[in-house]
Amino acid sequence: MLLIALALSLIAGLAFGAANIPMSDVKAFILGLESNNNTIILYEIRFPRVIAAGLVGMALSVSGAYMQGITRNPLASPSLFGITAGASAALSFSLVAFKNINPYGVLLACLLGSLTAGLLVFSISMSGRHSLSNNKTILAGAAVSTLLYAISDAISLRFSLSKQMTMWASSGLIGSSYKEILVVLPIIIIGLVLSLAYSKKLTLLSLDEELAVSLGENVKTLRIVFFFMVTFLTGSAIALSGSIVFVGLVVPHFVRKLVGGDYQRIIPVSILVGAIFLILADLASRVVNIPYETPVTAVLAVVSYPLFLYVVRKGGGSIG
Amino acid sequence: MVKHKEIKWLSYLLLTSLALVLFIGGLSFGFLKIEWADVVRTLLGSGEKQTTFTIFTLRMPRLLITFIMGIALAISGSVLQSLTRNDLADPGILGINSGAGLGVTIAYLFFDFGNSNIIYILPLMGLMGAGVTFLITLVFATERNGAINVDKLVLIGIGSAIALSGAMILCISSAGREDVQFIYGWLSGNIWGDKWPFVRITAPIVLIMILWIYSKAQTLNILGLDDISAQSLGVDLKKERKLLITASVALASIVVSVAGSISFVGLIIPHIAKKTYGPKHQYNLIGSMLLGGIFLMGADLLGRNIFPPQGLPPGIVVSLIGAPYFLYLVVHNNR
Numbered sequence: 001m002l003l004i005a006l007a008l009s010l011i012a013g014l015a016f017g018a019a020n021i022p023m024s025d026v027k028a029f030i031l032g033l034e035s036n037n038n039t040i041i042l043y044e045i046r047f048p049r050v051i052a053a054g055l056v057g058m059a060l061s062v063s064g065a066y067m068q069g070i071t072r073n074p075l076a077s078p079s080l081f082g083i084t085a086g087a088s089a090a091l092s093f094s095l096v097a098f099k100n101i102n103p104y105g106v107l108l109a110c111l112l113g114s115l116t117a118g119l120l121v122f123s124i125s126m127s128g129r130h131s132l133s134n135n136k137t138i139l140a141g142a143a144v145s146t147l148l149y150a151i152s153d154a155i156s157l158r159f160s161l162s163k164q165m166t167m168w169a170s171s172g173l174i175g176s177s178y179k180e181i182l183v184v185l186p187i188i189i190i191g192l193v194l195s196l197a198y199s200k201k202l203t204l205l206s207l208d209e210e211l212a213v214s215l216g217e218n219v220k221t222l223r224i225v226f227f228f229m230v231t232f233l234t235g236s237a238i239a240l241s242g243s244i245v246f247v248g249l250v251v252p253h254f255v256r257k258l259v260g261g262d263y264q265r266i267i268p269v270s271i272l273v274g275a276i277f278l279i280l281a282d283l284a285s286r287v288v289n290i291p292y293e294t295p296v297t298a299v300l301a302v303v304s305y306p307l308f309l310y311v312v313r314k315g316g317g318s319i320g
Numbered sequence: 321m322v323k324h325k326e327i328k329w330l331s332y333l334l335l336t337s338l339a340l341v342l343f344i345g346g347l348s349f350g351f352l353k354i355e356w357a358d359v360v361r362t363l364l365g366s367g368e369k370q371t372t373f374t375i376f377t378l379r380m381p382r383l384l385i386t387f388i389m390g391i392a393l394a395i396s397g398s399v400l401q402s403l404t405r406n407d408l409a410d411p412g413i414l415g416i417n418s419g420a421g422l423g424v425t426i427a428y429l430f431f432d433f434g435n436s437n438i439i440y441i442l443p444l445m446g447l448m449g450a451g452v453t454f455l456i457t458l459v460f461a462t463e464r465n466g467a468i469n470v471d472k473l474v475l476i477g478i479g480s481a482i483a484l485s486g487a488m489i490l491c492i493s494s495a496g497r498e499d500v501q502f503i504y505g506w507l508s509g510n511i512w513g514d515k516w517p518f519v520r521i522t523a524p525i526v527l528i529m530i531l532w533i534y535s536k537a538q539t540l541n542i543l544g545l546d547d548i549s550a551q552s553l554g555v556d557l558k559k560e561r562k563l564l565i566t567a568s569v570a571l572a573s574i575v576v577s578v579a580g581s582i583s584f585v586g587l588i589i590p591h592i593a594k595k596t597y598g599p600k601h602q603y604n605l606i607g608s609m610l611l612g613g614i615f616l617m618g619a620d621l622l623g624r625n626i627f628p629p630q631g632l633p634p635g636i637v638v639s640l641i642g643a644p645y646f647l648y649l650v651v652h653n654n655r
Contacts, residue, residue, distance in 0.1 A: 075475065079482075080478075080479075124647070124650075124651055136650060136651075138475060138478075139408065139471075139474060139475075139478075139650045140647060140650050140651070142413075142478045143643055143644075143646040143647040143650055144643075144647065146583070146639055146642075146643040146646070147639065147640070147643030147644060147647070149639075150636050150639035150640050150643060151640065153508055153636050154632055154636050154640065157508075157627070157632055157633075157636070158627050158632070245482055245486075246482070246483075288490070289493055292493060293493075294489070294490055294493045295486075295489055295493070297486060297489075298486040298487070298488075298489040298490040298493070299486070299490065300486065301482055301483040301484075301485070301486025301487065302483060302486050302487050302490055304483070305479070305480070305483035305484075305486075305487075308479045308483065309456070309460050309476065309479070312460060312461075312472050312475050312476050312479065313460045313472070
């Protein structure tokens with residue numbers, strides 16, 4: 001059923017926008033039947049964008065699910081952990097250092113940035129007597145986020161990059177091209193495959209750490225693997241789309257309501273729901289204010305806010 | 321901590337003179353450097369036309385508004401910290417700023433900014449937006465037994481700030497393209513209301529509210545204790561708390577709506593003031609006031625003079641200093 005929903009949202013994402021394209025042309029494009037102006041629009045603009053939205057949605061949702069699983073903190077998610085901000089700051093650095101940066105450079109910068117920020121937040125939250133599930137982690141993430149955003153704002157203002165950065169930060173999906181997608185595609189696919197493969201161990205870890213240890217799992221190694229997986233997925237998603245917030249928080253919660261606490265089911269369903277969610281959000285950002293684009297982040301923030309409030313209100317206790 | 325009364329008063333005097341020096345320095349420095357002698361001459365009313373314009377029309381209102389804003393944010397943060405008994409409380413972090421921002425955005429959509437009434441409408445809208453946001457935050461942060469969970473309060477505030485800035489962009493971008501720049505400027509803490517009318521409207525309001533809050537210093541001391549001792553001292557907890565929270569939200573939202581979103585002043589300054597002047601609000605509120613004004617005025621001066629001509633918005637300068645401090649507090653918060 002989710003697959004059907006995904007297909008429907010794909011088609012909707014293709015058909016609607018500044019110029020609505022008749023269904024017959026969408027059909028012609030998908031089946032590769034004929035070529036006219038509309039199918040060229042679809043091929044050149046809409047299709048890569050929808051694909052990019054889908055990939056980003058998948059990557060961020062899985063990252064969020066994994067972070068919530070490892071930390072047992074219902075609020076864990078890439079943007080609240082400062083990973084998004086890290087990628088953003090690293091990108092502004094690299095834009096200053098290298099004027100004409102290619103997609104590989106963007107990807108590298110974002111990966112390095114998210115790794116650094118992630119390491120920083122995790123090491124802060126591990127220090128002291130508190131565990132990862134403590135809200136301290138989220139607060140540390142928020143503090144690191146603010147600092148990194150301030151740095152990246154300062155850099156972009158100083159070197160007059162604000163236009164480039166704003167474009168990238170708020171609506172990066174607009175300019176998605178096949179080239180950019182191909183650069184990040186391998187990493188996202190590897191990340192998703194790994195996340196599916198490890199989902200059983202994640203369930204174990206999220207339920208009971210001691211049980212995992214007694215079953216012979218090396219919890220430390222698993223944590224490290226998961227950490228790299230999450231930061232790579234997030235970093236590459238952000239390289240493709242700009243800073244997108246709340247997806248990694250909202251989607252796993254929604255999915256958990258649907259399928260329960262077993263990550264072997266949460267992860268695949270999150271992949272699908274994440275893709276649908278972001279494709280629809282991107283669609284909304286295009287049609288809210290035709291012919292202008294509204295930053296997709298703004299749409300996401302507004303849509304996700306009530307759910308965020310709900311999660312915080314219920315939160316505090318651990319989740320399965 | 322400074323123990324002796326005399327030394328406390330002496331330090332206030334020192335801070336006041338520091339503020340004055342910064343103020344005169346701020347009149348002198350900038351894109352166009354004005355010699356100190358010329359500054360003094362112009363202040364006495366016998367300057368050249370150009371320097372008179374620069375000093376009285378451009379620089380002075382901006383210095384005053386940043387000073388007033390710093391005071392208001394610091395006091396607001398101080399009261400919020402005492403009431404929630406949480407070191408992390410700050411109008412920016414608790415989402416009050418962004419609530420005010422949404423109010424301003426809505427005002428921006430429905431009212432003409434050329435209108436002279438706008439200086440009254442803006443603070444009012446900001447106040448309403450902030451009030452609603454803070455109510456939501458409070459409701460969602462209150463546990464079933466009626467106690468406020470301070471961790472949740474901060475978390476919801478952070479989330480609200482993200483979500484509401486999204487809402488602002490959404491509102492603005494559905495209105496018109498060119499306005500987006502205004503909202504981005506507001507969000508990054510750029511002081512835009514740096515004209516005399518804004519000084520004239522905020523100064524009296526801030527002054528009155530601060531005097532009122534200062535008259536409640538003893539109540540604040542008691543509310544900072546645990547509830548049982550406060551009650552036994554005969555304080556109507558609920559009523560006083562509500563009044564003081566309303567005042568601090570109003571204080572922050574009014575300055576933020578006429579100037580721009582600035583976080584962390586209300587976090588750092590009260591903290592330093594309480595460390596220096598001790599837990600008695602009779603003393604640390606004065607400290608917060610002076611330090612807050614100096615801090616924001618200084619941050620704006622610094623931001624404008626590092627990268628001329630357009631400079632860095634003071635909001636970013638403050639964040640660059642404040643975020644590491646916030647991080648430090650998170651790590652060392654031993655609750």
